[in-house]
Amino acid sequence: xxxxxxxxxxxxxxxxxxxxxxxxxxxxxxxxxxxxxxxxxxxxxxxxxxxxxxxxxxxxxxxxxxxxxxxxxxxxxxxxxxxxxxxxxxxxxxxxxxxxxxxxxxxxxxxxxxxxxxxxxxxxxxxxxxxxxxxxxxxxxxxxxxxxxxxxxxxxxx
Ligand code: HEC
Numbered sequence: 727x728x729x730x731x732x733x734x735x736x737x738x739x740x741x742x743x744x745x746x747x748x749x750x751x752x753x754x755x756x757x758x759x760x761x762x763x764x765x766x767x768x769x770x771x772x773x774x775x776x777x778x779x780x781x782x783x784x785x786x787x788x789x790x791x792x793x794x795x796x797x798x799x800x801x802x803x804x805x806x807x808x809x810x811x812x813x814x815x816x817x818x819x820x821x822x823x824x825x826x827x828x829x830x831x832x833x834x835x836x837x838x839x840x841x842x843x844x845x846x847x848x849x850x851x852x853x854x855x856x857x858x859x860x861x862x863x864x865x866x867x868x869x870x871x872x873x874x875x876x877x878x879x880x881x882x883x884x
Pocket of ligand 1: 779782783784785786787797801803804805806809823
C-alpha cells in the first residue's frame with residue numbers, strides 16, 4: 727500500500743464528499759464566470775460609450791443617433807442616421823468602418839469636407855495624465871472609440 731492510499735483512507739467519506747462538491751461548484755463557476763463578466767463588461771463599455779456620444783456626437787447625430795442633432799440643419803452634408811448602419815450593411819454592423827471613420831483613418835464625404843471632426847486626435851488630447859505619456863493617450867483614445875462603436879452597435883434598428 728502506498729502512502730497516498732493510506733491518506734485517502736484516513737479521510738472520512740463525508741469530507742471526501744464535501745471536497746467533490748466544492749470541486750464541482752468551482753468548475754461550474756469557472757464555466758459560468760467568464761461569460762457573465764463579459765456581458766457585464768460590455769454593458770459597462772456601452773454605457774461609457776453613450777456618455778462619450780452625448781458629449782461629442784449628439785449635436786450633429788441627435789439624441790437617438792438618427793442624424794437629427796441641433797447642428798444638423800446648419801450643415802451642408804446631413805449627418806448620417808447612425809441607427810441604420812447595420813441595416814444598410816446587410817445586417818452586419820460595420821464596426822471596423824465606424825471605428826475608422828471616427829478616428830479619421832477612413833475618409834467619408836462629410837469628413838473630407840470637414841463637416842465631421844476627426845476624433846482620434848481629440849480624444850488623445852482630453853486626458854488628465856501628464857504630458858509626454860503619449861502611448862497611454864493613444865490607448866485611451868482607442869478605448870473611447872471602441873466604447874463608442876459598442877454603443878452605436880447597441881442602438882441599431884433590426
Ligand atoms: C459637426 C457635426 C458632427 C459631429 C459632431 C459628429 N459627426 Fe459624425 N458625421 C457628420 C456628418 C455630416 C456625416 C456624414 C458624412 C457623409 O455622409 O459623408 C457623419 C458621418 C458619420 C458616420 C458615418 C460613417 C459611415 O461609414 O457611413 C459615423 C459612424 C459617424 N459620423 C460617427 C460619429 C461619432 C461617433 C461622433 C462623435 C464622436 C460624430 N460622428 C460626431 C457630422 C458630425
